[in-house]
Amino acid sequence: MNRRPIEIDILVANGTETPSVESGTRVDVSVNGDMYPTAKLEDGRYVAWWFDTEAPDPESDVNSEWVVAPTRYLAAATVGELWNDPAAFHSLVESA
Numbered sequence: 001m002n003r004r005p006i007e008i009d010i011l012v013a014n015g016t017e018t019p020s021v022e023s024g025t026r027v028d029v030s031v032n033g034d035m036y037p038t039a040k041l042e043d044g045r046y047v048a049w050w051f052d053t054e055a056p057d058p059e060s061d062v063n064s065e066w067v068v069a070p071t072r073y074l075a076a077a078t079v080g081e082l083w084n085d086p087a088a089f090h091s092l093v094e095s096a
Contacts (some may be wrong), residue, residue, distance in 0.1 A: 008078055009068040010092055011047075018059040019047045019066055026057070029076035036076035041068065048075035050083060065089070 011019065025040035029048070038048045039058050049058055049066045056063065067082065069075040082089040 006070060006074070008074070010082075010089070011066040011068060012093055013064040018061075018063065019068065021047065021058050027072060029072050031073070031077045031080045034080055036079050038072040038076050040072075045070055046072045046075045048072070048079040050079060 019039075020042045021039040022042055027038055028035045029038050030036075036048045037058070038046050041047055045068050047058055047066050047068045049063050058066065067075050067078045069078060082092075
């Protein structure tokens with residue numbers, strides 16, 4: 001079996017930068033019964049982001065955290081896991 005690491009990035013808003021996504025690529029992905037918005041980044045990876053009600057576009061100023069991964073499902077699943085365990089999210093961001 002070939003094992004190699006998969007890079008997943010956690011982005012936190014700094015007030016000016018948001019992920020650059022390809023227009024028209026938003027798809028909401030179901031993970032364990034919850035829906036997570038995802039979009040394709042200009043570099044070919046995918047981003048998922050947090051929001052409690054109907055999710056805005058990824059570039060919206062109301063978003064503050066995003067997860068970037070090689071696939072939509074991996075991005076959405078990671079968002080789901082971190083959403084369910086905020087302490088894990090904070091520990092990952094603080095250690096970066």
